[in-house]
Amino acid sequence: MGLFHFRLPDVGEGVAEAEIVVWHVKPGDVIKEDQSLVDVMTDKATVDMTSPVDGKVLVIHGAVGDMRAVGSVIVELEVEGVGNVGADPVDLARAPESVPPPVVIAPPPVAAPEPQPARVSRPEKAAFTTRAAGGAPLAAPATRRRAYDLGIPLQFVPGTGPGGRITPQDLDTYIASGGANATGGDARYAVRERVNDTRIIGMRRKIAEKMQETKRRVPHIAYVEECDLTELEALRVDLNAHRKDGQPKLTLLPFFIRALVKVLPDFPQINARFDDDEGVLHEYAGVHVGIATQTPAGLVVPVIRHAETCDVYDIASELVRLSSAARDGKATRDELSGSTITITSLGPLGGIATTPIINHPEVAIVGPNKLVERPIVQGAFVTVRKMMNLSSSFDHRIVDGYDAALFVQAYRRVLEHPALLFMD
Incomplete structure (x- = not known):
């Protein structure tokens, strides 16, 4: 068996590097000649790279979104015969059996969750008195100050106190629910904390x-x-x-x-x-x-x-x-x-x-x-x-x-x- 290095060919005049867009193979795959290996992009054209030989994929170089220089090795294949590594002065010192095994990175240990205090059930309260529609929210000055510091508009916080007054506990409940109405109501005002990270490639x-x-x-x-x-x-x-x-x-x-x-x-x-x-x-x-x-x-x-x-x-x-x-x-x-x-x-x-x-x-x-x-x-x-x-x-x-x-x-x-x- 021999080792064959597939190098990124010149995909256009003046092009020095190309971006990996999609891999069609992975280590361990057995492929045939002319089978698609990888799509690369240069300028605004995407080019399908195909294998010139039959073989087994040992190593692929580069993740999706990586830039690879023209002439660099992007796929290493195990092939019948002597391959092409022996003719490459750069790879003379490397024998096929020296191909390193895939590196398996163990996931970091997950800490056991800390025990949470048991919830204390409290007797159900009678339905609270809501404030009149359009009425100003009622709250103590300290509660108002805390809501102001947190950037929470009090008109969206249901109050369980007398006459719909907003208590410190009502504010805590509103925060804990992610901004949802404590009556199980309006999700339009829920706080959204999710952040989606997308790599631009x-x-x-x-x-x-x-x-x-x-x-x-x-x-x-x-x-x-x-x-x-x-x-x-x-x-x-x-x-x-x-x-x-x-x-x-x-x-x-x-x-x-x-x-x-x-x-x-x-x-x-x-x-x-x-x-x-x-x-x-x-x-x-x-x-x-x-x-x-x-x-x-x-x-x-x-x-x-x-x-x-x-x-x-x-x-x-x-x-x-x-x-x-x-x-x-x-x-x-x-x-x-x-x-x-x-x-x-x-x-x-x-x-x-x-x-x-x-x-x-x-x-x-x-x-x-x-x-x-x-x-x-x-x-x-x-x-x-x-x-x-x-x-x-x-x-x-x-x-x-x-x-x-x-x-x-x-x-x-x-x-x-x-x-x-x-x-x-």
Whole structure:
């Protein structure tokens, strides 16, 4: 029998380490070639690591959430033949039989519970007299002071004294019951002491690191504009009502992307990525639109590449494909990188306005909000129009406030006059 070391392979250009997301094996498992060993995450792509050999798992290195360097041993296998350890100078001194047995950590001794004093039964009292609804709680000054020091509102403490007076014993009973009503009543006011500790790993940790790095490096400027999308919404409804077989149903998002394609050639510094380490702004002719997509694992940004070559139906089909792949965890690394500008939309949950965080190293992000009907003054009349606030953020190192305003106004014009979407 031989010892085989499975090392973390290079999972992407420039990647030095990866995070362990899920282990599919444990020590003692007998596995076959191509069987899944572990899922690791780098950047925003999860990669399934499979075994190149048959064997028995002896040791796994790293817990879920740990970072492992490329080239480091993550699984040790017992295999038929000589394995690969003899060819590794680092492991020449180690023989297969020297693999340490699993360390079993005995649980700490549990101290026996201290004997509790026996409860002394007292004769039942007659039902106490409750205070009148809305009446001020009655209590002695010392009781009031103690309740104040403990942060307990006396109006929630039932009193058993004459006329509903709150006694020191009533306060003790209220505290001992965790804040529940001593009459067995309202649990809404119970004190909640539980604290849940959750280790932030996987996609959520990547998102946290990305957001923190972006806010640290990029000075944001936010801009919000109101758009009248009555005509655009009417066009969308009509196109959906008359779409041909095989054509996808249109949401507003394909129109937003198509509007970016029309406007960005006049604002090349916005369709760009800023390498702030080198001090170089890369302006792109092609429009590669990132679509912020919520998944069970967290927020990811699949990319529609060369949106300038697509009509609204092509964009809609690509949106369906990419969002499904992202939510199923099947999007590739290439599909999750390379965007030059991002759209983040909460759809019906869009609220009034947002201040989206830029997807660094991009320099701009656009955030459509909720589409609502509002009364609007047009000349001497008040009419109901379909309105939406359009939120946006820009890297203030690259985009001045004036240029940001010009861009948003040009974008608004195309959205409010949808015929411009189809004109050269």
